[in-house]
Amino acid sequence: xxxxxxxxxxxxxxxxxxxxxxxxxxxxxxxxxxxxxxxxxxxxxxxxxxxxxxxxxxxxxxxxxxxxxxxxxxxxxxxxxxxxxxxxxxxxxxxxxxxxxxxxxxxxxxxxxxxxxxxxxxxxxxxxxxxxxxxxxxxxxxxxx
Amino acid sequence: xxxxxxxxxxxxxxxxxxxxxxxxxxxxxxxxxxxxxxxxxxxxxxxxxxxxxxxxxxxxxxxxxxxxxxxxxxxxxxxxxxxxxxxxxxxxxxxxxxxxxxxxxxxxxxxxxxxxxxxxxxxxxxxxxxxxxxxxxxxxxxxxx
Numbered sequence: 001x002x003x004x005x006x007x008x009x010x011x012x013x014x015x016x017x018x019x020x021x022x023x024x025x026x027x028x029x030x031x032x033x034x035x036x037x038x039x040x041x042x043x044x045x046x047x048x049x050x051x052x053x054x055x056x057x058x059x060x061x062x063x064x065x066x067x068x069x070x071x072x073x074x075x076x077x078x079x080x081x082x083x084x085x086x087x088x089x090x091x092x093x094x095x096x097x098x099x100x101x102x103x104x105x106x107x108x109x110x111x112x113x114x115x116x117x118x119x120x121x122x123x124x125x126x127x128x129x130x131x132x133x134x135x136x137x138x139x140x141x142x143x144x145x
Numbered sequence: 146x147x148x149x150x151x152x153x154x155x156x157x158x159x160x161x162x163x164x165x166x167x168x169x170x171x172x173x174x175x176x177x178x179x180x181x182x183x184x185x186x187x188x189x190x191x192x193x194x195x196x197x198x199x200x201x202x203x204x205x206x207x208x209x210x211x212x213x214x215x216x217x218x219x220x221x222x223x224x225x226x227x228x229x230x231x232x233x234x235x236x237x238x239x240x241x242x243x244x245x246x247x248x249x250x251x252x253x254x255x256x257x258x259x260x261x262x263x264x265x266x267x268x269x270x271x272x273x274x275x276x277x278x279x280x281x282x283x284x285x286x287x288x289x290x
Binding site: 041045046047048053056057059060061062063064067079080081082083084085087088089090105108140141143144145 | 186190191192193198201202204205206207208209212224225226227228229230232233234235250253285286288289290
């Protein structure tokens with residue numbers, strides 16, 4: 001597995017161990033992780049800290065010039081909130097662990113010129129499926145269903 | 146002015162007084178404010194706490210059934226991040242103070258069935274313009290420019 005997707009998966013596992021929704025993400029600038037995070041709905045009672053949002057928040061304030069040289073890695077296809085954030089900051093590339101558990105706004109991202117790669121990673125999928133089986137209501141809450 | 150847009154504007158003014166970007170928002174459920182907030186980029190060093198995001202975060206975890214009966218009020222047209230979040234949670238209505246300082250994703254929201262009303266409020270506009278004149282770089286950072 002790509003080392004950065006691996007790092008995102010480690011974040012997802014950390015989230016799972018905390019009792020949270022196991023989705024992780026890292027923001028990579030010129031080959032270096034500048035922000036990492038995982039979904040904090042359960043842990044922080046947060047409505048906005050999806051994995052990608054947490055990684056972006058942990059990267060801190062960055063100028064547009066940095067975001068434009070970044071790739072964001074996420075274990076699960078980015079929802080409309082996270083995709084909108086990717087568009088806001090002009091992040092040009094997204095690497096997605098899997099999109100079988102949830103299909104995010106990949107089409108919108110591509111239509112706006114973002115390079116979206118889906119890895120179809122089994123470990124990301126298995127972890128997500130395990131959580132959805134165990135806590136379907138928390139999962140539904142997270143995607144507004 | 147509508148009482149809820151007034152409450153969003155008060156949040157924006159609070160942000161300005163704190164030295165921050167003066168954009169405020171309130172989330173209204175069945176005639177009652179359940180979350181209020183303002184942009185916290187400067188105050189918290191946050192990359193994700195736009196006014197709308199802060200209001201949603203302060204409303205806490207809510208089930209989809211609540212969001213579907215909400216209206217979100219914001220002093221400025223919602224960017225792609227905030228619009229994506231509105232779509233994620235299925236918030237059916239957005240009231241915008243003004244969109245002359247910044248045109249957000251109103252078209253995308255409407256295309257997805259969200260009711261978007263623009264109030265073209267002079268006070269919202271004047272406060273925003275004042276900030277953009279005073280701190281153009283902070284403003285550009287906030288919209289990824």
